[in-house]
Amino acid sequence: MTSFSNIDSAYALATEQYQSTGVDVENALKQLRATEISVHCWQGDDVAGFENTGGTLGSGLAVTGNYPGRARNAAELRSDLEKAYSLIPGKHRLNLHALYGEFDEPVQRTDIGVEHFQGWIDWSRDQGVSLDFNPSYFSHPLADDGLTLAHPDEGIREFWINHGIACRRIAAEMGKTQNNPCVNNVWVPDGYKDSPADRATPRYRLAESLDRIFEEPFDTSYLLDAVECKLFGIGSESYVVGSHEFYLGYAITRDKVLCLDAGHFHPTEVISDKISSTLMYVPELLLHVSRGVRWDSDHVVTMSDELQAIMQEIVRGNHLRRVHIGLDFFDASINRIAAWAIGTRNTLKALLMALLEPREELQRLEREGDFTARLALMEEQKTMPFGAVWDHYCATSDVPVGRQWLDSVREYESSVLSKRSESPESVIA
Missing domain, CATH: 1.20.58 (Methane Monooxygenase Hydroxylase; Chain G, domain 1)
Structure with a gap:
């Protein structure tokens, strides 16, 4: 000891x-204490969620390992999160996916409402933990062919548009309740495994679908809309509809928060180099801090050169107030609570080093x-x-x-x- x-x-x-x-060390610590990391709920149960539909993870996502003791319901996940937070200095947020609602019976994703997340809202108030949110465009029969908001079938597109609308309303209510903005981040797996004959049309469909989702106005004091880009994934190795260029243009023209995920780019490409340039044109950034190994494998965050470079860019550019730092990894080969602690503590360490x-x-x-x-x-x-x-x-x-x-x-x-x-x-x- x-x-x-x-x-x-x-x-x-x-x-x-x-x-x-x-x-000034005390000033650096003051800034660190004021920084909240959005800890991702899905590390605690391998992105299974609580829909109770018997569905399996899919749509370009994969979690490896079978370490014993994963959370099987919301109560266990909240207990595990409380344990993780007790090991991490500072006060931090929680990032929830839509499939983590508490459902007494199966509910269509278009029909989810605040009532399915009231347990999380009550818990967040008791714990003093603010919430962020994400629609879940994966692990669903209508996402099995790898297309959702860009799907050529109008009925399937409509289903996912309505899911996005429902999620924004839930996130807005979370933001109102906690009296600070809930960041609602949209990521879709849409893409093709092999080279498409038409790259443009799916992107027009995606833009139109997003415009429909974002049509309802909400006060940015309790809801911030973010869109997340990707280069490639499992089942979409050759073409992703929502590329970096697509979402950068969309975020600029629609005044949205742009999400940069550290695992969503070419292995030789880093997001630390994108922070200063993108912040010239978008109001705010959301970061998904992860560690890709050769591909978008979302390993637990370690004290890597890139992690330090990300935090240096945020601090050197005086961007802390415009950047939301979240985590996005899932490792079921090790103790899941330890994974949270290692990843979040390393993120904070890198930020402190930069400060x-x-x-x-x-x-x-x-x-x-x-x-x-x-x-x-x-x-x-x-x-x-x-x-x-x-x-x-x-x-x-x-x-x-x-x-x-x-x-x-x-x-x-x-x-x-x-x-x-x-x-x-x-x-x-």
Whole structure:
């Protein structure tokens, strides 16, 4: 166990070192405390949801692994989330998908309403956790051929348009209740496995469908509409209707939030390089922080160069108020609560590292053309005592310091997760 006196001593020394480079550590921590990460609900149950229809995950999504103890209903998922939040410093949000409503009986996705999410709304109020939302355009018979809002069949398009309309109304009510905007993010899997003969027409259909969904006006103080782009996916390797260029143009012309997912681009392409340019033309960004490995595999977020670059771009450009940071990964090969803790803590660590940069000094050197000093300072920054500041932040936030959080996960696994049946169908939500 790390003693508080050791943490305090290390923090005092670290503060002194950072001050020598012109960095205000307390101000950096203040900004970090004010930043809420939108934690994704679907890591807790492998994107199964609670529709109780017996459907399986599909439409270009895949979760690998079968680690015991996955949440089988909303009560278990909320319990697991509470455990995860207790291991993560700060106050954070929850990102819900539409298929996570609480349904006493099967309900068509066009007919879902606020009443199916009242349990989540009540829980969020009790926990002080704000909600974000997503329509679910996958794992459904009407999405089996890989097309939804861009489908050539007008009836199928109408079904998914009405689902989108219903989701916006739910999200707006969430935003009203929590008194801050609920970000409602639209992602559709639409695309083709092989090269299409007509790339344009599906995109016209998608734009028309989105316009229908967004037709009803809502106050942006409680609802923010976001649209999410993608390069390729399982079953849409050759063509995705909602490409980056499509959604960038749509977000600019319709004044929508643009969602950039770290796993949705070519393996050599990074979203950190897109943040400053897209924010010139769209009002706000939503980030889905993930880790693609060779393909859009959504691995648990680690302390990678790209994660650090994403946070550096947000901080260096003074974009924190215009960027919503959410997570999007699902790993069923390891303890799911540990995955939440690792991914969210790493995201916060990377943000803290960016906040502890001597940003003004680096940018001054750049303006003056002193690229030698700029590079030298950036490299010296890598050995600054960031860990001592992070430990202090965790300790003062009443969450475990260092590896101690893993002991808490193991205890929860032994006392709670191990008691869960491996037959989720037998559990009544």
